[in-house]
Amino acid sequence: MRTDSDARDSVWRSPSAIIGGVIVALMAVLAVVGPLIWGATAERVDAAAILQGSSAAHPLGTDNLGRDLLARVLVAGRYSLSLALVATLIGAALGILLGALPSVLPRRAARFVTGAVHALVAFPGLLLAMFTAVVAGLGARGAVLGIGVAIAPGFARLTQTLAASVAGSDYVAAARMLGVPRRRVLTRHILPNIAEPLILNLAQSLGGALLGLAGMSFLGLGVQPPDFDWGRLLFDGFARIYVDPEVALGPAAAVALAGIGFNLLGDTLARAAARSSAGRHQTDRPGPPPAEDEPDQDAVLEVRDLTVSFPGGSTPVRGLSLTLAPGEIVGLVGESGSGKSLTAAAIGGLVPYPGAVTYARLRLAGADVADLTDKELGTALAMVFQDPMASLNPALRVGGQLAEVAVVHQGASRADARRRAVDRLGHVRLPDPERHAGQHPHELSGGMRQRAVIAMGLMGTPRVVIADEPTTALDVTVQRQILRLLREVVTETGAALLFISHDIAVVGELCDRVVVMYAGRVVEELPADRLAAGAAHPYTRALIASLPDLDTDRSRPLAGIPGTQPAPARVGPGCAFAPRCVLATARCHGERPELVVHGPRQRVACWEVTP
Amino acid sequence: MRIERLTVRYGGFTAVDDVTLDLPDGHVVGLVGESGSGKSSLARAVSGLVPYTGRVVGAPRVQMVFQDPYASLDPRMTVGETVGEGIAKRRRATEVPRLLGLVHLPAELAGRYPRELSGGQRQRVAIARALGGDPGLLVADEITGSLDVSVQGAVLNLVRGLRDELGLSMLFISHNLAVVRYVADTIAVMHHGRVVEHGPAEQVVGEPAHDYTRALLEAVPRLRG
Ligand code: SF4
Numbered sequence: 001m002r003t004d005s006d007a008r009d010s011v012w013r014s015p016s017a018i019i020g021g022v023i024v025a026l027m028a029v030l031a032v033v034g035p036l037i038w039g040a041t042a043e044r045v046d047a048a049a050i051l052q053g054s055s056a057a058h059p060l061g062t063d064n065l066g067r068d069l070l071a072r073v074l075v076a077g078r079y080s081l082s083l084a085l086v087a088t089l090i091g092a093a094l095g096i097l098l099g100a101l102p103s104v105l106p107r108r109a110a111r112f113v114t115g116a117v118h119a120l121v122a123f124p125g126l127l128l129a130m131f132t133a134v135v136a137g138l139g140a141r142g143a144v145l146g147i148g149v150a151i152a153p154g155f156a157r158l159t160q161t162l163a164a165s166v167a168g169s170d171y172v173a174a175a176r177m178l179g180v181p182r183r184r185v186l187t188r189h190i191l192p193n194i195a196e197p198l199i200l201n202l203a204q205s206l207g208g209a210l211l212g213l214a215g216m217s218f219l220g221l222g223v224q225p226p227d228f229d230w231g232r233l234l235f236d237g238f239a240r241i242y243v244d245p246e247v248a249l250g251p252a253a254a255v256a257l258a259g260i261g262f263n264l265l266g267d268t269l270a271r272a273a274a275r276s277s278a279g280r281h282q283t284d285r286p287g288p289p290p291a292e293d294e295p296d297q298d299a300v301l302e303v304r305d306l307t308v309s310f311p312g313g314s315t316p317v318r319g320l321s322l323t324l325a326p327g328e329i330v331g332l333v334g335e336s337g338s339g340k341s342l343t344a345a346a347i348g349g350l351v352p353y354p355g356a357v358t359y360a361r362l363r364l365a366g367a368d369v370a371d372l373t374d375k376e377l378g379t380a381l382a383m384v385f386q387d388p389m390a391s392l393n394p395a396l397r398v399g400g401q402l403a404e405v406a407v408v409h410q411g412a413s414r415a416d417a418r419r420r421a422v423d424r425l426g427h428v429r430l431p432d433p434e435r436h437a438g439q440h441p442h443e444l445s446g447g448m449r450q451r452a453v454i455a456m457g458l459m460g461t462p463r464v465v466i467a468d469e470p471t472t473a474l475d476v477t478v479q480r481q482i483l484r485l486l487r488e489v490v491t492e493t494g495a496a497l498l499f500i501s502h503d504i505a506v507v508g509e510l511c512d513r514v515v516v517m518y519a520g521r522v523v524e525e526l527p528a529d530r531l532a533a534g535a536a537h538p539y540t541r542a543l544i545a546s547l548p549d550l551d552t553d554r555s556r557p558l559a560g561i562p563g564t565q566p567a568p569a570r571v572g573p574g575c576a577f578a579p580r581c582v583l584a585t586a587r588c589h590g591e592r593p594e595l596v597v598h599g600p601r602q603r604v605a606c607w608e609v610t611p
Numbered sequence: 612m613r614i615e616r617l618t619v620r621y622g623g624f625t626a627v628d629d630v631t632l633d634l635p636d637g638h639v640v641g642l643v644g645e646s647g648s649g650k651s652s653l654a655r656a657v658s659g660l661v662p663y664t665g666r667v668v669g670a671p672r673v674q675m676v677f678q679d680p681y682a683s684l685d686p687r688m689t690v691g692e693t694v695g696e697g698i699a700k701r702r703r704a705t706e707v708p709r710l711l712g713l714v715h716l717p718a719e720l721a722g723r724y725p726r727e728l729s730g731g732q733r734q735r736v737a738i739a740r741a742l743g744g745d746p747g748l749l750v751a752d753e754i755t756g757s758l759d760v761s762v763q764g765a766v767l768n769l770v771r772g773l774r775d776e777l778g779l780s781m782l783f784i785s786h787n788l789a790v791v792r793y794v795a796d797t798i799a800v801m802h803h804g805r806v807v808e809h810g811p812a813e814q815v816v817g818e819p820a821h822d823y824t825r826a827l828l829e830a831v832p833r834l835r836g
Binding site for chain 2: 169177192193335446480502503506508543546547548552565
């Protein structure tokens with residue numbers, strides 16, 4: 001999809017990505033051509049120029065045999081980088097093996113390996129490297145092995161964590177039930193699904209290995225003369241650092257630069273992989289002209305021509321209009337992909353970056369939303385989401401969070417705010433509000449948390465409550481209680497409620513009026529008590545017919561709607577429902593029907609429904 | 612088939628408490644209950660995914676279909692590979708198209724990846740994979756829970772069709788009583804780890820014997836008018 005590749009491109013255009021990329025590319029070139037170009041110079045002994053400092057002929061000075069140090073630094077690149085690469089590969093191979101073993105070993109052995117990995121991760125890496133290097137013998141081989149061993153535990157733990165999450169997935173459970181052997185589960189399901197993050201880690205480890213190896217050589221544990229890598233050059237130059245600092249700074253700079261390059265590149269790779277949908281700023285598209293007519297004075301929420309679009313031509317909400325009167329409960333119903341939740345987000349100013357929101361009018365409680373301060377908006381509008389934990393801070397006590405609202409929005413004193421919080425919690429029928437106010441959100445059940453969120457909305461004096469699937473995650477009996485509570489809140493405060501749900505039965509039961517959305521547009525609006533008998537739009541009718549209830553004839557197949565709702569980027573010029581509609585004609589595919597009045601308080605957008 | 616005195620404990624918490632349940636051959640037994648009632652733990656125990664005490668008698672080759680078809684298919688395997696997972700290599704070429712046909716999916720879908728399918732199609736793939744294990748009992752755990760209403764009907768029709776055509780025995784779990792009533796021959800109601808009522812579907816819905824069943828029925832949202 002275009003949005004995806006755009007997002008990835010934007011990651012690659014960030015300064016750190018460019019710097020990382022350039023450095024790594026330079027290092028690669030250096031590794032290839034360095035010894036070819038400067039190899040001879042680096043080895044040329046010059047008795048006349050021993051232990052010199054910086055000069056025009058030797059910018060970084062010379063060593064104890066009069067060899068040019070700049071040339072030696074440039075030549076050492078290949079050796080340093082190859083050693084780092086080998087060390088990383090050894091570490092990765094060891095680590096992945098250790099990390100994957102518990103998935104195939106019997107339980108006791110698996111636990112032993114896991115424990116060992118945990119212990120190794122806690123052990124200082126450099127000590128591990130030095131120990132291994134000393135045991136394996138001085139020299140490049142020992143150092144590479146040492147760094148490899150030091151890298152391995154991190155890889156092992158990453159592999160284990162990733163593998164454990166895949167091993168707990170439903171598809172692995174399904175494979176086990178089908179009798180797929182564990183080794184096959186590992187190679188077919190687990191390894192392919194954890195490969196990507198492991199490869200990313202490889203790039204980042206390369207930088208670390210480079211630094212580590214330089215450190216080993218610097219300590220005299222690594223590369224031994226006559227071979228030389230950056231660390232060795234640093235070691236040799238270090239003795240002269242007070243006399244000719246440049247002889248040590250040259251190799252040090254090379255190590256640092258390479259390390260930074262690999263780390264930046266690794267970061268970029270990780271970010272490009274993590275980022276799949278967010279992207280660049282969209283050039284602001286002009287919205288519809290502001291509405292000419294007078295705003296509806298009776299409305300507490302008036303939305304006119306609301307459009308939400310994302311870069312890449314995806315427009316999930318298209319010219320939606322909606323009006324709520326005080327004390328009215330309006331249900332916004334639609335299936336996944338209809339744009340109903342983004343509509344709520346747009347009204348609350350919560351559309352995620354890089355979405356763009358335009359409208360001809362958006363008024364809340366008699367004022368343009370654009371003119372309201374965040375504080376005024378926060379007081380006049382309360383939002384309740386499907387997951388109450390999205391609105392509650394898990395680290396804070398429930399009562400304190402509610403009180404915070406009163407302190408911030410109404411400037412209440414701490415004690416007053418706290419009293420009001422307990423009062424509101426009691427108001428939403430949270431049993432024993434005093435006690436629950438002092439608890440953390442995780443100590444409450446799902447239903448209680450949702451009550452607490454509603455109570456939070458009631459800390460102010462909301463004129464409009466927007467509830468987005470507030471009962472979807474709850475059990476039916478709890479759902480029933482929350483619906484009743486929402487109705488009470490409306491009756492009592494006179495606020496309007498916009499209730500968003502995929503469940504047309506819930507909407508029909510709770511709401512006064514129902515607005516049906518399909519592919520970003522309103523296709524029908526009608527009083528809730530007319531849903532069962534008076535729905536006119538083919539989509540609304542099909543949706544109701546699809547819903548099994550307690551009287552559905554069990555001997556007949558259930559109705560359904562063939563096909564799927566078009567993706568927001570794929571909505572054509574005609575009626576969006578046409579590909580799934582039994583009544584569709586040629587006109588439906590080419591021309592879009594407008595919402596027109598169809599009987600009392602009912603509007604329908606369909607060519608085949610006669611007014 | 613029969614579940615006998617089955618108990619599932621997680622540490623000190625008893626999720627399923629001494630449940631005995633008949634699963635007649637070729638029948639769909641519906642299991643309803645709210646979150647924490649133990650219905651999913653029972654399903655996982657019967658499927659051998661969690662340890663339990665007690666016995667599951669005469670239920671060979673239990674296969675399970677999960678709630679979320681986005682999580683239950685390996686994103687890196689094609690539909691054909693997924694459906695063929697439990698089938699011997701030499702029979703795969705003929706079996707995969709047959710299984711896809713059983714769940715009313717075109718055989719061409721075998722080369723596609725899960726991300727190219729809709730939710731309803733994915734759930735059909737998951738059902739086809741389970742059928743590939745030639746199940747003596749199919750456990751369906753909230754299989755329409757994450758589907759849109761407009762595609763839910765087709766999946767439920769498929770479930771009923773499979774019972775009629777293949778004589779498949781099924782344990783069908785859902786929190787939605789209307790859905791369970793539509794597909795199940797008998798309904799068992801679970802509450803706090805126990806089965807509080809079990810009887811023919813129409814009877815449980817029409818003349819509930821237990822208070823909890825009545826409360827559940829009352830809470831089912833209905834269209835007015
Ligand atoms: S306009 Fe045409 S395609 Fe759209 S709902 Fe009406 S009849 Fe169906």
